Amino acid sequence: MNFFCGDDLLVKEQTVPRLSEVSELIDGSGINSMSGGSYFGTVNGTGCIAFNMPAGFNSAEFTASAADGGSSQQFVLLRRYVGELDDFINSAAGYASHMLHWDRHSRYCGRCGTENGWHPKERAKLCPSCGSLQFPRISPAIIIMIQKEGEVLLAHNCRFPEGRYSLLAGFMEMGETIEQTAAREVREEVGIEIGNIRYIASQSWPFPDSLMLGLSAEYRSGDIKPDGIEITDAGWFNPDSFPSIPGHGTIARKLIDEYTKTYKS
Numbered sequence: 001m002n003f004f005c006g007d008d009l010l011v012k013e014q015t016v017p018r019l020s021e022v023s024e025l026i027d028g029s030g031i032n033s034m035s036g037g038s039y040f041g042t043v044n045g046t047g048c049i050a051f052n053m054p055a056g057f058n059s060a061e062f063t064a065s066a067a068d069g070g071s072s073q074q075f076v077l078l079r080r081y082v083g084e085l086d087d088f089i090n091s092a093a094g095y096a097s098h099m100l101h102w103d104r105h106s107r108y109c110g111r112c113g114t115e116n117g118w119h120p121k122e123r124a125k126l127c128p129s130c131g132s133l134q135f136p137r138i139s140p141a142i143i144i145m146i147q148k149e150g151e152v153l154l155a156h157n158c159r160f161p162e163g164r165y166s167l168l169a170g171f172m173e174m175g176e177t178i179e180q181t182a183a184r185e186v187r188e189e190v191g192i193e194i195g196n197i198r199y200i201a202s203q204s205w206p207f208p209d210s211l212m213l214g215l216s217a218e219y220r221s222g223d224i225k226p227d228g229i230e231i232t233d234a235g236w237f238n239p240d241s242f243p244s245i246p247g248h249g250t251i252a253r254k255l256i257d258e259y260t261k262t263y264k265s
């Protein structure tokens with residue numbers, strides 16, 4: 001089983017194809033001349049290799065020509081496919097995407113600028129000159145479901161498609177606890193104060209390298225004032241009349257659905 005990722009994942013009939021199934025693509029792309037993909041272990045007994053397609057390879061053109069030829073192989077934006085592929089494919093593809101991103105962004109030692117090599121035993125890069133060791137970067141971020149009298153705070157981020165609302169989220173800063181991050185992000189983005197912050201669940205979110213920490217909290221004080229930069233609209237929504245929210249497979253949806261279940265029972 002193999003993945004071909006940049007931000008896009010090659011899928012064939014809702015799964016990832018085997019290397020032997022993509023020989024045409026490989027012949028046409030110059031991938032044969034690449035130094036090889038990154039092996040990242042076995043899943044369900046099958047070895048998995050992640051490839052970056054060569055520079056200049058156009059996944060949209062490939063998908064269009066595959067469609068012309070009646071083939072079901074296509075490149076899809078992995079991020080859009082969260083929840084569509086089965087959990088195993090999602091997590092393995094997420095891992096592959098994260099690893100390839102990190103590989104591309106850790107080519108040189110941050111301390112002395114020498115080209116990094118791989119560590120012989122760890123999933124890490126090792127500088128052959130100064131010995132600096134670099135592990136894959138994982139950036140923790142919080143995502144939070146805030147309740148007020150049976151309603152949930154949902155916000156429209158300027159990067160969302162039109163009409164889409166979701167929970168507030170933000171990256172942790174140095175020195176913060178998870179609770180401090182949550183309180184700061186909510187204050188900065190919509191100007192309210194929250195309390196009773198509780199951890200609910202987490203999700204690896206490899207776009208490109210996050211770990212989402214899913215929280216719940218209760219409204220305490222203040223009126224909603226979207227910051228107008230990241231958040232252009234926000235409000236309290238009753239579970240009976242939610243706007244368009246993120247799809248299944250996302251932690252935002254999981255937190256919202258769990259709340260809705262409790263609310264309706």
Ligand SMILES: [Zn+2]
Pocket residue numbers: 109110111112113114127128129130131132
């Ligand atoms: Zn170095």
